[in-house]
Amino acid sequence: MARQQTPTLTETELRLMEVIWRKGEATVHQILEELPQKSAPAYNSVLTIVRIMEQKGYLTHIKNGRSYVYRPAIERSDVSRKAIRKVAKNFFNDSPQQLLLNIIKSEKLNADDLRELVKMIEEQE
Numbered sequence: 377m378a379r380q381q382t383p384t385l386t387e388t389e390l391r392l393m394e395v396i397w398r399k400g401e402a403t404v405h406q407i408l409e410e411l412p413q414k415s416a417p418a419y420n421s422v423l424t425i426v427r428i429m430e431q432k433g434y435l436t437h438i439k440n441g442r443s444y445v446y447r448p449a450i451e452r453s454d455v456s457r458k459a460i461r462k463v464a465k466n467f468f469n470d471s472p473q474q475l476l477l478n479i480i481k482s483e484k485l486n487a488d489d490l491r492e493l494v495k496m497i498e499e500q501e
Contacts, residue, residue: 384462385455389429392422393448393455396435401447403440 468474
């Protein structure tokens with residue numbers, strides 16, 4: 377039975393997307409060149425993952441000679457927002473406030489960090 381695709385990025389997909397966002401566009405070979413040698417997957421694995429990300433709507437491609445050049449179809453900030461919404465929905469009853477409160481309680485924020493958060497909240501009002 378085939379594994380079900382997740383609509384969000386997996387950890388490996390995110391690593392590859394980071395390369396493509398940084399470069400603006402890349403072939404599979406160029407993606408592999410940017411990954412650390414010790415943890416780089418095989419060419420065919422990267423190709424498969426890139427095709428899956430294209431099916432999910434994260435990438436588009438153009439053909440350049442015999443190569444496909446992949447480009448982001450979605451901004452990094454949009455992916456971040458989507459991931460945060462998913463965490464809020466799955467773990468905090470779809471409440472961004474509860475997510476933020478949990479972060480504030482569980483992380484060791486210094487006084488400057490807390491003042492910055494208060495300032496950002498006040499600017500939203």
